[in-house]
Amino acid sequence: MMMDSTIIQKLDPVIDEVYKKTGISIQNFKPTFLERRIMYRMRSIGISDYEEYLRTLSSDFDEAKSLYAAFSINVTRFFRDPLVWEKLENEILPNLVKNNENPSIRAWSCGSASGEEPHSISILLDEFSKSKIKYHVYATDINNEGIIHSKKGIYEKTNLENVSSSRMLKYFLKDENQKFNVKQEIKNKIEFEKIDMLKTNRKLFDIIFCRNVLIYYPKEVHQKIYEKFFEALKPNGILILGQDESMRGTNGSNFFELLFPKERIYQKISK
Ligand SMILES: C[S@@+](CC[C@H](N)C(=O)[O-])C[C@H]1O[C@@H](n2cnc3c(N)ncnc32)[C@H](O)[C@@H]1O
Missing domain, CATH: 1.10.8 (Helicase, Ruva Protein; domain 3)
Structure with missing residues (x-):
């Protein structure tokens, strides 16, 4: 060889x-x-x-x-890294809608793999909004099989370890094969697209989740991606990276401020 x-x-x-x-x-x-x-x-x-x-x-x-x-390593799970989701629930989301008379939330799950992340976002936003706040989740991946699987929204118990029993009851239906189907009202809020993150032109997001994707790319590519996310976010929008990812050694700090270091939660800088 x-x-x-x-x-x-x-x-x-x-x-x-x-x-x-x-x-x-x-x-x-x-x-x-x-x-x-x-x-x-x-x-x-x-x-x-x-x-x-x-x-x-x-x-x-x-x-x-x-x-x-x-090339598509798609290991993922529902509510991966629970502390990140707690921060979102307790600090990020309340801040996003504060002082907004007619709030709505647009989230992008970039590198959504088999769909656990966008479904978790949709569940969190459903709970948070209590049907009063409109929300939309855009989910993209380059892997077609992942997108097909995501659209079905059917999962094994092992992917649901971080889902509380109350969420299990409220948001999933167990089928005859002992698999868990995400309820339709949660799926309806998610739009899936097979597309490279650098190719989409969607904008005006409040939150972008790009977790455990950048690890496969060199720092020069991260720079292009940060510029893309900066353009795609609303003023003060939030960017969440994976637990092993950071902006060190890139131009990221020109565009984003680190809000919560442990959770890798960043905020778009107003220019
Ligand atoms: C390890 S998974 C991460 C899943 C989820 N974000 C999480 O943290 O659990 C990485 C995913 O990123 C996708 N991906 C890699 N490069 C991409 C690109 N350029 N555009 C969109 N998705 C990409 C892969 O196909 C894979 O499904």
Whole structure:
């Protein structure tokens, strides 16, 4: 097998093939991440030689799709990192609607994976709004399977560990297969779209959740993303990153102020 360093030096043919076959650009991902996922695909299909893998990739349409799917690490869960959701409930949301006679809330779950995050947002906003505040959740991911799964809104018990028993009763229906279906009124508030976060032009959000997505991208790409989020948020809008993510080493602090360090909650700076 070629040394790993050879894969990382020769990523262009893979980037080109995936683009040719799926129309999707993977060039923004971290090279080390691309390399790890290529090696994972090579192991999965029993190829040990990188040149042979490149030949397979160029002749086999399904391999380009499988490789692309392998870039979408979609581990997630409902109310992931409970302290973040408590801060939202007790501080962020009350502040957002304070002094607003006709409040409404627009949230974007960016990198929504299999849908646990946008459904958690919709549940939280339903509780908070008590039917008096209008809200809308926009959920995007590059992974089509994730979006299809999200739209169904059916989950295994293991994904619901952080859901309290009162929320379970109020917002889920258990089906005959012992799976949990999110109730329709919660699903109705979410609009799912398969789209790259850098390609959407949606704006005027109060809150953007971009959690556990930036870890797959190098710092130069984070900078473009922060500019995008700055444009997409309303004045004083909120940005939430994942627990292992931060703006250190980027231009993020030109656009955002760190409100709650432990929870990685940022606020758009007024310029
Ligand atoms: C680890 S999951 C995070 C899920 C959820 N945000 C959470 O924190 O639990 C990362 C998701 O980001 C998605 N993703 C990666 N790059 C993306 C991009 N450029 N635009 C939209 N989604 C992206 C992946 O497909 C994957 O579903």
